[in-house]
Amino acid sequence: MANPKEVAGRAAAEHVETGMVVGLGTGSTVYFTLLRLAERIRAERLSITGVPTSRDTEEKARGLGIPLSELAAHERIDLTIDGADEIDPRFDMIKGGGGALLREKVVAAMSRKEIIVVGKEKVVGQLGSTFPLPVEVVPFAEPHVARVLRRLGAEPTLRRAPGGAVFVTDNHNHILDARFPSGIASARGLQSELDGTPGVVACGLFVGLADKLIIGHEDGSTDVRDRQPPREV
Ligand code: 5RP
Numbered sequence: 001m002a003n004p005k006e007v008a009g010r011a012a013a014e015h016v017e018t019g020m021v022v023g024l025g026t027g028s029t030v031y032f033t034l035l036r037l038a039e040r041i042r043a044e045r046l047s048i049t050g051v052p053t054s055r056d057t058e059e060k061a062r063g064l065g066i067p068l069s070e071l072a073a074h075e076r077i078d079l080t081i082d083g084a085d086e087i088d089p090r091f092d093m094i095k096g097g098g099g100a101l102l103r104e105k106v107v108a109a110m111s112r113k114e115i116i117v118v119g120k121e122k123v124v125g126q127l128g129s130t131f132p133l134p135v136e137v138v139p140f141a142e143p144h145v146a147r148v149l150r151r152l153g154a155e156p157t158l159r160r161a162p163g164g165a166v167f168v169t170d171n172h173n174h175i176l177d178a179r180f181p182s183g184i185a186s187a188r189g190l191q192s193e194l195d196g197t198p199g200v201v202a203c204g205l206f207v208g209l210a211d212k213l214i215i216g217h218e219d220g221s222t223d224v225r226d227r228q229p230p231r232e233v
Contacts, residue, residue: 001218004119005029008216010036011224012081012117015212018047021074023107024061025082026054026100029117029216033081038064051077053107054100055170071107080111085131085204086124087116087213091227092187094127096134096204099159099169105202108209115212120223123215127205128184132157132177134204139174141199146176148197152190154178173201 009032016022016037024034034057040046042065050066051074052058061068082104086094093116095101108114124130133154137145142158149156159167159175167175184190187205194203211231215223 002216002220004216004218005117006032006216007220007222008117008119008214009033011214011216011222012115013037013040015081015115016040016046016048016079020078021049021051021069021076023077023080023082023111023114024050024052024057024066025080025104026057026098027083029083029119030057030081031060033117034061034064034066037066041066051107053082053103054098056098056100071110074110077107077111078113080107080114082108082114082116084116084118084122084206084210086122086127086129087118087210088124088127088187091116091210091213092127092208093206093210094131094133094204095206096136096175097131099134099167099175101134101204102136102169102171102173102202105206105209108206113211114209115214116210117214117216120215120217123213126183127187128180132179133184133190134159135176135178135194136169136171136173136201136203137176138199138201142174142176145197145199148194149176149178152193153182154180171201
């Protein structure tokens with residue numbers, strides 16, 4: 001039986017072409033993309049420049065010998081491959097389970113094309129049905145943002161690291177994981193509400209940022225779906 005994350009992650013790496021600047025997402029599915037890219041760099045002399053979306057990915061990619069550069073060195077990114085916590089039929093997503101939502105969102109916004117790699121449990125009819133929405137907040141503003149989230153119908157919890165200490169993002173902020181017991185009715189509406197709340201650095205709603213979805217299956221096959229209509233870049 002194949003690992004769906006491995007199947008999807010490796011398949012996405014085949015879309016990378018020599019000369020590309022590649023956004024490297026974060027998480028356990030994208031890790032398999034990194035492994036496959038490293039294989040292709042060695043075997044085919046694939047020449048790419050990777051832009052990592054987190055310290056974690058940066059360390060892993062560097063350890064695998066994938067050439068990296070700073071985001072500031074690029075105006076656009078040719079292709080980004082990233083995971084998701086939930087993705088709906090419109091290709092809107094919840095991301096940030098790994099805490100890298102801010103950098104992932106910036107890199108996605110700069111990308112000509114974004115491929116999302118998931119197992120089938122991440123594909124949902126309505127966002128918020130299985131996963132809380134991560135909201136990255138400036139620590140000072142945390143109580144205020146938590147109140148706003150409650151007013152919006154959510155149950156926010158401050159994210160903690162495995163040892164119990166408050167989780168701190170790569171940008172020195174905190175994360176409120178907001179569970180929406182009735183799901184999220186309008187991703188775009190909620191995103192604009194949260195983006196307009198002082199103290200919110202980024203919310204984990206990714207609206208209109210994914211172009212292609214690769215779903216890995218246990219039998220080793222993939223479902224590949226393209227966003228309809230295609231995004232204007
Ligand atoms: C990190 C993310 C990840 O892409 C998301 O959590 C999926 O992770 P995984 O591939 O490990 O299931 O958004 O901030």
